[in-house]
Amino acid sequence: MNKLSTLTERQREILRFIYNEIKNSQLPPSLREIASHFGFASVGSVQDHLKALVQKGFIKISEKKSRAIEIIKENIFSIPIIGTVQAGLPTLAVENIDEYLNLDDLIFSNMDVFGLRVKGDSMINAGIMPLDLVIVRQQSVAEAGEIVVALQGEEATVKYLKKTNGQYFLEPANPKYHSIPLTSEFSIIGIVLTVIRKLGK
Amino acid sequence: MNKLSTLTERQREILRFIYNEIKNSQLPPSLREIASHFGFASVGSVQDHLKALVQKGFIKISEKKSRAIEIIKENIFSIPIIGTVQAGLPTLAVENIDEYLNLDDLIFSNMDVFGLRVKGDSMINAGIMPLDLVIVRQQSVAEAGEIVVALQGEEATVKYLKKTNGQYFLEPANPKYHSIPLTSEFSIIGIVLTVIRKLGK
DNA sequence: AATAATACTATACAGATGTACGGTATGTCA
DNA sequence: TGACATACCGTACATCTGTATAGTATTATT
Incomplete structure (x- = not known):
């Protein structure tokens, strides 16, 4: 390599x-x-x-x-991803690379994609923390189970889309908050493709 | 226009x-x-x-x-990151772009960096879920508070590095698991720089 | 009917560009 | 020591490329 x-x-x-x-x-x-x-x-x-x-x-x-x-x-534009860690580190064994992270796909993508900085902790149990960056594909329809970005007025929120008895709900992943029925005052503007969090350095 | x-x-x-x-x-x-x-x-x-x-x-x-x-x-060639969402979507207003997702700084740096697929739920409260991809900078020393990758035999674990009374611990972010004293059978191989999770599509 | 825009052909030329070859100096490695 | 990679300079040349000018024919527009 x-x-x-x-x-x-x-x-x-x-x-x-x-x-x-x-x-x-x-x-x-x-x-x-x-x-x-x-x-x-x-x-x-x-x-x-x-x-x-x-x-x-x-x-x-x-x-x-x-x-x-x-x-x-x-x-x-790729970073080797090691499946199993060997004792031989820090010499990365080429044989252990089982897939590549291709960040370029994201950057050069032709999809209608944008990033959104997450505010609040309503999705914390889904591993989406405040200040995380979510990559969103713009689309107005979504399926139940997907993590969607919904717009209410000028406020954007990230929530699970859930369906119960034919009724759609925006469901947070945090017991502190409640499910919200998906009414006409909301519009779904996209679904979350990727979550990125930058830590140290 | x-x-x-x-x-x-x-x-x-x-x-x-x-x-x-x-x-x-x-x-x-x-x-x-x-x-x-x-x-x-x-x-x-x-x-x-x-x-x-x-x-x-x-x-x-x-x-x-x-x-x-x-x-x-x-x-x-870049993904706009919008700070505040306007009602006018899906037409992205250029004025709202306040920063750009720039991953090449990471790639072009001289750092020795690799990716690791997370196993287990021991860091779930830190927003690191099973199967998440963490980008790790290879280094053998770390400071308390950082999220480190530690090696025990051939097993790699991601944990907080904590210091109490002069003793270092590997601390999970999940009450299900306990802190482990950092003994000689462990070696720190790097610290977590970025967490990436790919969802839909 | 007159004018302009569109859609092409043809030719010429200066300069931008890739390519090739040769040279000097320094550091590395066996 | 010798071989080799690295890191530069210098020069020459064919051709690639943008630019300019001129012309023909068709279609819109006024």
Whole structure:
């Protein structure tokens, strides 16, 4: 597996610059633009670095096309997830990787998606804490059992959608709060796809 | 606002092609690549269409830069995080975006980071549920209060690190379980940076 | 009927760009 | 020591690319 740590400091800087250019201006840089950014007097320097990045499996370059630097996402935008922990840590065994977290899918997704910062503790027993970030897919219909984002006036709440005797309820995951019948003053604006919580550092 | 309906059939085709190229290959097409795709024998045709698209406000072109076609619209490369929800949804107001979800800081950092699938419910009151994915920074030391990943044999557990009377404990966030003194049979392999839970879809 | 916008072809050119080759210097590793 | 990777400079060149200009034909618009 290609690890970012196999790159030199300089190579990582170049890769980061390319990534940022693509992300910010949606346009990969030309060789001379890279040279200019790093103060190189020669394009040959850039050629060397790109050659190394290609060889180490982090980028792909189409021949005879300008700016055709493609970042190989699988090698960069993923974090190895280990299924069983071995005693051999901190040397991560490649064989233990059983899936990859691809954050890029989320970022580059074409779904109508937005993030919402959670207020309050009404979903605490579902593992959704105050200040958590929930990624929401915009949709006006939902099924019972799903965690939905409902709008009442300008107030957005995250709740379970529940159905009892044909009646829909917004149900909190906290005994402190009560279920609320889903009346016309509410509108469902999406369902929760992902919960993200950033801790230390 | 600029409506897509002000475009002609052909102009809409061109715009869609440009959009798809950027989205799929992360590389805007050159004029001749556009011409080739539509079977134009001349670049002048493309020039005309791009000129119209610029004039109607759908794209922006940087002069003297190859492939520098930028689509003016929502930024497809990031997820807007809305602080307060307006009644106007599902049309996301740009003014409400107060921050962007940025996961690449984590990825591009020099830290040695891996993911771990959580087993068991011992941290359920800290909002860490079974099958959650925790992103862990590898390090052998931690401070009291941090959520750590400890290794006992080949078993990895996620717990709070607590200090009482100079003695360290691994403390679960679930009254069902007890605190465990941090003895030599345990080794701390990292601290939890992020908690991620994928739900629906 | 006149004008403008649309939709193309054709050609020319400066400069932007990728590519190739060679060179220097430094540090790393066996 | 020698081989090798890294990290730069310098130069040359074919071609890719944007830009400009000119022309033809069709369709809308006034």
